Amino acid sequence: MGSILIKDILLDGRRRNVLIAGKRFQCLDAAESAEAETVIDGRDLALLPGLYNTHTHAPMTLLRGYGDDNPLEVWLHDYVWPSEAGFNNEDIRRGYDIAAREMVRTGTVFFNEMYFGIREAVDAVVRSGLRACIGLTVLEGHPLSMTEEDFDFLKEWQDPTGGRIQWAVTPHALYTVGPDLLKWTAQFAQENGLLLHTHLAETRTEVDNCVKDHGMRPVAYLDSLGLLGPNTVVAHCVHVNDQEADLLAERQVTISHCPCSNMKLGSGIFPYERLIKAGCRITLGTDGASSSNNLDLREAMKFAALLAKVGGNPQLLPSSQIFDWATRCGAEAFGIDAGVIAEGKLADCILVDLENVKMQPCHDLISNFVYSADSSCIAGVICDGHILYQR
Ligand SMILES: [Zn+2]
Secondary structure, three states: OOEEEEEEEEEOOEEEEEEEEOOEEEEOOOOOOOOOOEEEEOOOEEEEEOEEEEEEOHHHHHHOOOOOOOOHHHHHHHHHHHHHOOOOHHHHHHHHHHHHHHHHHOOEEEEEEOOOOHHHHHHHHHHHOOEEEEEEEEOOOOOOOOOHHHHHHHHHOOOOOOOOEEEEEEEOOOOOOOHHHHHHHHHHHHHOOOEEEEEEOOOHHHHHHHHHHHOOOHHHHHHHOOOOOOOEEEEEOOOOOHHHHHHHHHOOOEEEEOHHHHHHOOOOOOOHHHHHHHOOEEEEOOOOOOOOOOOOHHHHHHHHHHHHHOOOOOOOOOHHHHHHHHHHHHHHHOOOOOOOOOOOOEOOEEEEEOOOHHHOOOOOHHHHHHHHOOHHHEEEEEEOOEEEEEO
């Protein structure tokens, strides 16, 4: 069992010696002389929880900067899907690797993935040391979509990471998967104890077409097919009214808010006040690097906090709250016993460089990290008790 002692690091406003033993924080006030395999000098560092990215399409790093500046429908139909039709397994592997490296360097310890190439996804998680929820993605008419038979893969599967991987069923969206198959994914997820992850209410067009085709708005439509519950994660929820917000809260659905993607695709502004007031479970995601255009969740925190205030209320979504969405709320939504730094919790954390000019002066550590920092302020990343990156 490995151990790490981080000496003299700033944690909760004071200097402490933090001991990690195996996968967990063993002691936050260890003796300076405590024995450990690895010792880190924390004098110029602060310790914060790692970031949990609850909506990604990791191999879309391959399409970073391609098809920019288009609305969602044009971008998907004219750029993304034709390109993806030409991807082979090696391309997808490379996309996962670029994504994993980027996530580690920007302080992410977990990603909730919706894409194709599940074996390549597993390999990337094994190699990078990250945690992930990997989706079995269904998208009717797409050449890489999984079929019902492919799901047998899970029956034989054994986790090579000691618990860092979990699985979800991921029907892409209500406009790319028909009602029968959507219903089947919900049943499969329930029968097999899997999460269900989909896009929901992202654009005005999606809402209008859903009403036209199914006589219901998107939230009610997915609910009528049995998709909404405490094990469901939905990305976006930009276009939801009060009733829908209440239903999402009542069903205890986890919402993944992706501010950068919503802004870039012109999808609209997340209804912060409505969803917060309704008591919804809200977390933070980047979406794919083709619409965000990176996987830097720290940057997404800043955009979310600023976007929340655009309507005229600067008190909406303070830095402490968006940091909570990106850390504790993300971990909780996926049942990961982490997201805060506390004895006994899984050791997922980042080391923040307090000597970096963007962190000075430090009136408020979280404010600096959300509003001022960039990834150059991240000096180290630890996940599941292992150092993934250290400068
Ligand atoms: Zn997405």
